[in-house]
Amino acid sequence: MHFATNLSEIEALLKEDVPYFDLTSSLLELDTLNVEILFSPRNPVTVCGSEEAEKVFKLLGAETNMLKQSGETAKADEIVLKAQGKAEPLHTGWKTSQNILEHFSGIATRTRAMVDSARRGRKDTEVCGTRKHLPGTKSLSLKALRSGGGYPHRLGLSDSVLIFSNHYNLLGGIETLCRQLPAVKARCPEKKVSVEIESLAHAVMAAGAGADIIQLDKLSPGLVEETSKQVKKVNRDIIVAAAGGINGNNAEAYAAAGADVLVSSWMYVGKPADYKVTIRKI
Amino acid sequence: MHFATNLSEIEALLKEDVPYFDLTSSLLELDTLNVEILFSPRNPVTVCGSEEAEKVFKLLGAETNMLKQSGETAKADEIVLKAQGKAEPLHTGWKTSQNILEHFSGIATRTRAMVDSARRGRKDTEVCGTRKHLPGTKSLSLKALRSGGGYPHRLGLSDSVLIFSNHYNLLGGIETLCRQLPAVKARCPEKKVSVEIESLAHAVMAAGAGADIIQLDKLSPGLVEETSKQVKKVNRDIIVAAAGGINGNNAEAYAAAGADVLVSSWMYVGKPADYKVTIRKI
Amino acid sequence: MHFATNLSEIEALLKEDVPYFDLTSSLLELDTLNVEILFSPRNPVTVCGSEEAEKVFKLLGAETNMLKQSGETAKADEIVLKAQGKAEPLHTGWKTSQNILEHFSGIATRTRAMVDSARRGRKDTEVCGTRKHLPGTKSLSLKALRSGGGYPHRLGLSDSVLIFSNHYNLLGGIETLCRQLPAVKARCPEKKVSVEIESLAHAVMAAGAGADIIQLDKLSPGLVEETSKQVKKVNRDIIVAAAGGINGNNAEAYAAAGADVLVSSWMYVGKPADYKVTIRKI
Amino acid sequence: MHFATNLSEIEALLKEDVPYFDLTSSLLELDTLNVEILFSPRNPVTVCGSEEAEKVFKLLGAETNMLKQSGETAKADEIVLKAQGKAEPLHTGWKTSQNILEHFSGIATRTRAMVDSARRGRKDTEVCGTRKHLPGTKSLSLKALRSGGGYPHRLGLSDSVLIFSNHYNLLGGIETLCRQLPAVKARCPEKKVSVEIESLAHAVMAAGAGADIIQLDKLSPGLVEETSKQVKKVNRDIIVAAAGGINGNNAEAYAAAGADVLVSSWMYVGKPADYKVTIRKI
Amino acid sequence: MHFATNLSEIEALLKEDVPYFDLTSSLLELDTLNVEILFSPRNPVTVCGSEEAEKVFKLLGAETNMLKQSGETAKADEIVLKAQGKAEPLHTGWKTSQNILEHFSGIATRTRAMVDSARRGRKDTEVCGTRKHLPGTKSLSLKALRSGGGYPHRLGLSDSVLIFSNHYNLLGGIETLCRQLPAVKARCPEKKVSVEIESLAHAVMAAGAGADIIQLDKLSPGLVEETSKQVKKVNRDIIVAAAGGINGNNAEAYAAAGADVLVSSWMYVGKPADYKVTIRKI
Amino acid sequence: MHFATNLSEIEALLKEDVPYFDLTSSLLELDTLNVEILFSPRNPVTVCGSEEAEKVFKLLGAETNMLKQSGETAKADEIVLKAQGKAEPLHTGWKTSQNILEHFSGIATRTRAMVDSARRGRKDTEVCGTRKHLPGTKSLSLKALRSGGGYPHRLGLSDSVLIFSNHYNLLGGIETLCRQLPAVKARCPEKKVSVEIESLAHAVMAAGAGADIIQLDKLSPGLVEETSKQVKKVNRDIIVAAAGGINGNNAEAYAAAGADVLVSSWMYVGKPADYKVTIRKI
Secondary structure, eight states, X not given: OOOOOOHHHHHHHHHHHOSSOOHHHHHTTGGGOEEEEEEEESSOEEOOOHHHHHHHHHHTTOEEEEOSOTTOEEOTTOOXXXXXXXXXXXXXXXXXXXXXXXXXXXXXXHHHHHHHHHHHHOTTOEEEEOSOSOTTOHHHHHXXXXXXXXEESOSXXXXXXXXXHHHHHHXXXXXXXXXXXXXXXXXXXXXXXXXXXXSHHHHHHHHHHTXXXXXXXXXXXXXXXXXXXXXXXXXXXXXXXXXXXXXXTTHHHHHHTTOSEEEESGGGSSOOOOEEEEEEEO | OOOOOOHHHHHHHHHHHOSSOOHHHHHTTGGGOEEEXXXXXXXXXXXXXXXXXXXXHHHTTOEEEEOSOTXXXXXXXXXOEEEEEEHHHHXXXXXXXXXXXXXXXHHHHHHHHHHHHHHHHOTTOEEEEOSOSOTTOHHHHHHHHHHTTOEESOXXXXXXXXXXXXXXXXXXXHHHHHHHXXXXXXXXXXXXXXXXXXXXXXXXXXXXXXXXXXXXXXOOHHHHHHHHHHHHHHOTTOXXXXXXXXXXXXXXXXXXXXXXXXXXXXXXXXXXXXXXXXXXXX | OOOXXXXXXXXHHHHHHOSSOOXXXXXXXXXXXXXXXXXXXXXXXXXXOHHHHHHHHHHTTOEEEEOXXXXXXXXXXXXXXXXXXXXXXXXXXXXXXXXXXXXHHHHHHHXXXXXXXXXXXXXXOEEEEOSXXXXXXXXXXXXXXXXXXXXXXXXXXXXXXXXXXXXXXHHTSHHHHHHHHHHHHHHOTTSOEEXXXXXXXXXXXXXXXXXXXXXXXXXXXXXXXXXXXXXXXXXXXXXXXXXXXXXXXXXXXXXXXXXXXXXXXXXXXXXOOOEEEEEEEO | OOOOOOHHHHHHHXXXXXXXXXXXXXXXXXXGOEEEEEEEESSOEEOOOHHHHHHHHHHTTOEEEEOXXXXXXXXXXXXXXXXXXXXXXXXXXXXXXXXXXXXXXXXXXXXXXXXXXXXXHOTTOEEEEOSOSOTTOHHHHHHHHHHTTOEESOSSTTSOEEEOHHHHHHHTSHHHHHHHHHHHHHHOTTSOEEEEXXXXXXXXXXXXXXXXXXXXXXXXXHHHHHHHHHHHHHOTTOEEEEESSOOTTTHHHHHHTTOSEEEESGGGSSOOOOEEEEEEEO | OOOXXXXXXXXXXXXXXXXXXXXXXXXXXXXXXXXXXXXXXXXXXXXXXXXHHHHHHHHTTXXXXXXXXXXXXXXXTOOOEEEEEEHHHHHHHHHHHHHHHHHHHHHHHXXXXXXXXXXXXXXXXXXXXXXXXXXXXXXXXXXXXXXTTOEESOSSTTSOEEXXXXXXXXXXXXXXXXXXXXXXXXXXXXSOEEEEESSHHHHHHHHHHTOSEEEEESOOHHHHHHHHHHHHHHOTTOEEEEESSOOTTTHHHHXXXXXXXXXXXXXXXXXXXXXXXXXXXX | OOOOOOHHHHHHHHHHHOSSOOHHHHHTTGGGOEEEEEEEESSOEEOOOHHHHHHHHHHTTOEEEEOXXXXXXXXXXXXXXXXXXXXXXXXXXXXXXXXXXXXXXXXHHHHHHHXXXXXXXXXXXXXXXXXXXXTTOHHHHHHHXXXXXOEESOSSSSSOEEEOHHHHHHHTSHHHHHHHHHHHHHHOTTSOXXXXXXXXXXXXXXXXXXXXXXXXXXXXXXXXXXXXXHHHHHOTTOEEEEESSOOTTTHHHHHHTTOSEEEESGGGSSOOOOEEEEEEEO
């Protein structure tokens, strides 16, 4: 998986934590010591951010050695990244690197768990992350999602067609939408048209009107299963996406219920992965 | 509380979700409808982000009405923000605004809970948020922290002096540091010098050497209480900061144990506040 | 159509032409004169950029009056935009505004012509603009495309699946791809999968393997017609996209041949629309 | 010729096309293949953009080999740039690099043709490109202009003095301007003062008043010749610039008519150069 | 004089001083007080930066009243700018505004003094500021220069032709340059060609070779007078620029010596203007 | 001392001087010459900016050799930086590098002088630079301050607590503030609270109320000495900061008077260091 972060974005992350210099290391006059810094997770993780963490140290003039790429698995205590250099620049980059590794390995690890859970339910159900990551973190949040085996649900509003109930209620309701759907589809022939649905009857109606994807919001696995069967009778190629409250615990059940896609924000929020950081003289 | 976010940062957040245009609204030809959009939390919250959410809609040409400022409390179903305009630009700004409100009201609400809990333990213990927010979100994360009554622990490495064990282990250990501490303090007379400590004995040694703040890492409330008493015997003005695993549940206990400051990352991570969004014709 | 350009992007465009001040107007001491500036096309156009041109003058402190929005048609000599203010700031914004209006109205007008031509061939063929606009101009180029009634083909590499011959030749050829296609499709259930094809036989093979879109590169209208018929026998919902050399002159023929989508870069390149600019005392 | 583009600008161009990752290559799991990519023009070109295209691949971690610098000529099928690496990052950078090379080599090649044509008319007539390139592309557009042997006419409004008829009409007409011209010249002694002129009589008047450059707007080559003779009688060092409708076909005639400078926007607009891109396993 | 600073630049200046919030005002709980802030110079100044200072307060939500524009003169204690609002945002903008006003009014005031001095020596000698302002401050430094009646000497390396001795020494010396000068001039017919000169003999040689401007580096007023006479015998339209050590004290002498242009960095460096800032309840 | 400047900031500084290319070097066709450029101060300096100057040349493709780091002393004529490459890119980077070295070595050298002077007065008095550097130059201004042995007084408004008379006058005067001070201090237990004071009586009152730092504004050394004695009787750990008119000449006197900190803007303003630049063929 190739997912590059711009140097200027990495510089901005470092600047956020160290706008000018590391006052403590400067006061302690650490700049004559040669040290190495090592990052290893305290528990097994799916790594994300090792390329960015490495670039932080490269920008600071250190020698680096990245042992795990984003997307790889690291066992507890396995070293993911090493850097060598003067103690002052290594302390300068320490927390920015750790923070990147911990937050985004956390997202990647939860995504991986959810993908694995979904695959136990059904071998080809995909896990897609929503737009509801923290504002301002899309680039690394999507990298973490991919690192864990998930895909973006939609990048944002400009790239895909997802008709929410808010939309069709303004138009006059689901029936009005269904009448307009063929015309809408003709205007975006290269896109699948997804319709958010809250009941079985509406799902069948939308499937009949040509929706490519039925996104089921907050239905139980049982209702997903029933709805999935009904809509696939109408169009065997239709995609059933389950959304709303999908998480690592119920992913298997929703997948087993026949959902083709699990749409979730669950992986974005949770405890960061815990990395042990060792700094020692060399 | 005044905490302004740059227009160019808000434009960047909107661009992250809508790099070009809202394809779905455009395909549905919503641009002739006049609508209003209303945001209200489903549960009581401490609001954060209403100024930014309002600016999103202003940038999109809508009329706005902000009913709750960041830092204010909103009851369930109380309206925090309204905007009026054409359906297409309001849909364009919908999720960016909601995402800002939900994530940062979540942080503010957890901070508020933690501050209230700490105050139950001791009336003047302060809650300070660490640097371990999501990389790239410092500005809004600190606004959320302030909205909930907390303060930043340190903005980053350039503004404060916090000597971690990583630092003094490189120097030769806590004793070496203590010998050097008076000289270090003289170099930064306008700053308090904080020393991270893992045991009672070390705390007393650092207090004796002139540390202004003893930051106790992962000590139990009982040990915090004992340590606090001992170091305040050495210097009654010393500040005792408890860090490592402090959260909304144990804040009261740590405050009651005598900690002057609770240093925590707990508020940064957790479920976003849930806002109901209503879009309706006017 | 709502398609907002960030203030900071408009400031950057103005800065590109006027990094510091308008030396000529300054030397001529024009700053005491009150003037108005009027923009009108010399020939009929589909307008694009009037919102941005207006914001240029607003940023310079002028009063403005926008008479035509992007996407509207303006007749020869019809006034699209007026601004009033001191002669020096109006001269400062003159060419930046004119340049935006001329280049992007040019793209919008060519797109409109191509869409109209395609609709004469077939009433629901869509015109989609490629990624081959000038580097650095995607935002305004896509706005121009939409203003003329076209849609983006793909925003870039991150939002859509288009398998070029370069891709499948690396995999071992079209047959290898076709064997892998079901698995690829399962990995992106919310996306249509498009395959670039250079012959009828390959098109039928890809259709059989489940391609959602067949993109025909540089085939004659006759071959497009024949291919379209064949692949729609395999899958009546398949989308046929014609690409490579499609332009305003042959759009009707390709649409009449049955192409659902015309994929083109033709609109991006050509003479700018010609706007007359009048500056006069008031 | 040295004309560097900032790394952060190149990162922005790549981000425009690939905001996050290359979805297609990722789905096809191309990341294990080692490939090379080769760029060669299908027709002879004056190269522009090879340094930037090379940096795109360097940023993506590839090994590169640039065989033609901007400003050099490449024959049909001559290789301008090679890069080697994993198939996924090379696909990621493919179209951004190609798009830079094609658009800006197109401008360079047209400039070169126009310069060569002008030199056939008169050996020391210079070709200067206007400010009417696409907004947002000045840096690469001017690099392309220089690559083709042209020079910028003016970088923008802040660096040079060009008095248009719009200016002097506000002042009261050409006669008023001519009375003020000595004072204007005294205010900018390090700059040449250019006056846009639409008739022979006005040209002679402006020359007499001390204009350093007479810019003739939309005059025929015959009128340029006559005007040039007349104004050079007044001041043999005066510069005659021909502007308005100058292009690759009439450059020779205008140069032969005695114009010292051809001011044109013609090179900025036209078909991109066509580069063949080969991607193959290594 | 119109010289606009981008909103995003002003936001960056404010962010430089107040990255997040005003901690002191927040701790003092000033946000309920309504106050006004007034800026007046303690000594007479030529104002620069009042537009930017006003925008700082507008961005912070205050009501503003700008009484002196950049370029105007303010007497001691005359009010240049007022703003009204809550005490916390006014304190937030206080020092950024004051710092802009003080530094750039300082440059403007020194420039004004130098222009006045030069005009006493000769009524039409111009004062031009070099590129040697503080790196990163060109925009406001040039605005200050213009506010004081000066002009930029060159904006940078891309807009003008100034041949330093470093240049021609590489070519083989002044004689070699003089032989090449006609060809160089022919390549840039719209620009004046300036040659830096260190002796009378070289000045006469360069004038004879066609230099448009002779820039005399570190010559005494006496030598400037002698050189000026000699080169104007060769070419009465030649411009004599005096550079190197020109300041507010010797400007009159150099102007009286016949220099057409005084090229100086002197105005960029010196004590900031001193503004009194009053904050009071309303 | 480690104090890194972002690549993107250095690119911006270079772009400020050379937005597109070096016109003069281009016209002189210098690009075939191999040259070296050498920077050495004409007088002894404390170096600042050599890392940034080196990166300017690296970005331009030159080989570099930095002989003095920021913070080191260079004797007159000692070489601080060398770069080798083609004449055109070296001329492109010449003045940007020189300007960085000259302005910021000037600040560093003045800071060094002030620190040395202060230390003669008292061996552990610290020199702290204010926020009153030129707007937009904080990063390099603080680097220069550190290079000369000084420290930042406050980075800005967000990181420290300094109560000016403007603040407490709004609250009702110094007495009101003193009553509130214990509560204010409790809200920021990790910060020292500084109070600006204009008289001895107020100083003693603030010391009694718990101020950690007394900042004496524009008091004579004699008054500083007297005040210092008095407040240290109240609290022997209190810090006395002298501000307002402190400079290189009186630093020793203020330090000898017992000030713990000298707060000054003096070092930010003054003549740049003078660097000789040699460019010669190799």
